[in-house]
Amino acid sequence: MALKPVGFAGNLFLAVAPQKILDPEIALSNGCCGPRPPNGALTIWKDGFMTETMPAARPARPYFSSGPCAKRPGWSPENLNAAPLGRSHRSKIGKARLKDAIDRTRALLGVPDEYRIGIVPASDTGAVEMAMWTMLGERPVDMFAWESFGAGWITDAVKQLGLDARLHEAAYGEISDLGAANPAHDVVFTWNGTTSGVRVPNADWISDDREGVVICDATSAVFAQPLDWQKLDVITYSWQKVLGGEAAHGMLILSPRAVKRLESYTPPRPLPKLFRLTKGGKLIEDIFEGATINTPSMLCVEDYLDTLKWAAKLGGLSALHQRADENAAALAVWVKKTPWLDFLCADAALRSNTSVCLKITDPEIGALDEKAQRAFVKAMEKHLEAQEAAYDIGGYRDAPPGLRIWCGATVEREDIETLCPWLDWAFHTAKSSI
Numbered sequence: 200m201a202l203k204p205v206g207f208a209g210n211l212f213l214a215v216a217p218q219k220i221l222d223p224e225i226a227l228s229n230g231c232c233g234p235r236p237p238n239g240a241l242t243i244w245k246d247g248f249m250t251e252t253m254p255a256a257r258p259a260r261p262y263f264s265s266g267p268c269a270k271r272p273g274w275s276p277e278n279l280n281a282a283p284l285g286r287s288h289r290s291k292i293g294k295a296r297l298k299d300a301i302d303r304t305r306a307l308l309g310v311p312d313e314y315r316i317g318i319v320p321a322s323d324t325g326a327v328e329m330a331m332w333t334m335l336g337e338r339p340v341d342m343f344a345w346e347s348f349g350a351g352w353i354t355d356a357v358k359q360l361g362l363d364a365r366l367h368e369a370a371y372g373e374i375s376d377l378g379a380a381n382p383a384h385d386v387v388f389t390w391n392g393t394t395s396g397v398r399v400p401n402a403d404w405i406s407d408d409r410e411g412v413v414i415c416d417a418t419s420a421v422f423a424q425p426l427d428w429q430k431l432d433v434i435t436y437s438w439q440k441v442l443g444g445e446a447a448h449g450m451l452i453l454s455p456r457a458v459k460r461l462e463s464y465t466p467p468r469p470l471p472k473l474f475r476l477t478k479g480g481k482l483i484e485d486i487f488e489g490a491t492i493n494t495p496s497m498l499c500v501e502d503y504l505d506t507l508k509w510a511a512k513l514g515g516l517s518a519l520h521q522r523a524d525e526n527a528a529a530l531a532v533w534v535k536k537t538p539w540l541d542f543l544c545a546d547a548a549l550r551s552n553t554s555v556c557l558k559i560t561d562p563e564i565g566a567l568d569e570k571a572q573r574a575f576v577k578a579m580e581k582h583l584e585a586q587e588a589a590y591d592i593g594g595y596r597d598a599p600p601g602l603r604i605w606c607g608a609t610v611e612r613e614d615i616e617t618l619c620p621w622l623d624w625a626f627h628t629a630k631s632s633i
């Protein structure tokens with residue numbers, strides 16, 4: 200009988216002889232076994248040939264989604280027991296919780312005193328759109344986009360708002376010509392492109408003497424990468440990313456220049472109540488004291504507070520940055536020695552330390568058409584999920600086919616390190632089925 204060598208160095212074994220066919224998905228679906236516990240190493244036999252050996256240990260927390268991201272280590276629903284559930288968010292206790300979330304955000308992130316911080320509806324999308332709808336149109340806008348979310352903001356600017364927009368776009372893996380920012384224009388950009396793993400290296404390209412407002416979607420950067428507050432006028436994010444909070448609530452941080460725009464410019468469009476930040480030409484200051492526009496989930500607020508307290512205990516912002524950096528570095532060590540994939544972003548200076556995007560460089564997979572490549576990645580995902588070794592590691596649907604591994608602060612480095620051999624295993628297992 201012919202043997203099928205896997206032909207891959209690392210933790211794999213070459214084939215020796217067929218013994219039995221065991222499909223891990225069948226083992227799961229028949230309800231008899233469930234995933235094997237860590238250290239339950241097992242050789243997979245398929246079509247009579249050994250194709251791969253499972254790594255001995257699984258990541259303790261196989262959560263690598265780029266949003267909602269892994270809960271913080273040690274998280275438990277019991278941490279939320281003190282949530283004022285069943286109470287009005289406008290009660291004394293409700294308001295105090297919301298104000299506490301704002302104050303702790305300021306302290307942890309080092310948001311300048313003169314910047315307002317508000318909790319708004321509809322997650323990061325809500326916060327970005329609120330800023331675009333209320334502020335843009337006063338002057339031309341430079342739109343920078345190098346992946347799917349930035350492209351979405353371009354759609355809003357051009358198709359929905361009909362703005363005088365200058366588009367500065369780049370392909371996945373690359374970055375726009377940031378030097379094209381005109382200080383007389385407004386600017387919209389995404390600090391960390393979640394779907395390509397490309398981030399801006401800094402904000403030096405934004406003028407200190409600008410006349411326009413700079414709107415920055417920072418949802419997958421904040422708490423993991425240093426933001427240059429003085430260069431930014433609107434900063435948005437949601438709780439579900441780097442701190443592993445719950446989705447649906449957005450954060451809107453405004454510089455004095457952004458407030459001036461809101462108070463001096465009336466956009467030529469109707470604004471739904473959810474977007475209204477001014478009344479009688481004045482900023483509604485209460486929003487930035489915790490009197491939210493509509494009803495927030497006090498359970499989500501409690502969860503956000505829990506993550507903020509965890510982060511402060513850990514050592515604050517620098518500790519969060521360090522965790523993301525170390526996670527991304529651990530993954531990079533493996534990428535460097537792995538022949539079948541590489542970073543989507545070739546320039547290490549632009550590479551994300553949160554949403555790390557990887558492309559498959561194996562020539563046989565590269566020769567497949569895009570649909571087949573996507574199916575291949577799906578197969579890898581399926582194998583990993585069936586073994587409870589990793590969840591949600593497929594690239595974004597609009598990005599080139601590939602993997603995306605979240606490395607933000609709530610992920611443990613050990614889990615990244617333990618994940619890597621599983622990715623090898625999933626690749627070779629999926630490839631053996633082609």
Ligand SMILES: Cc1ncc(COP(=O)(O)O)c(C=O)c1O
Pocket residue numbers: 265266321322323324325348349389391392393394416418419437439446447
């Ligand atoms: C850069 C970026 N912007 C916007 C969003 C949308 O975020 P949300 O679903 O929290 O509104 C995401 C989500 O992944 C993102 O990564």
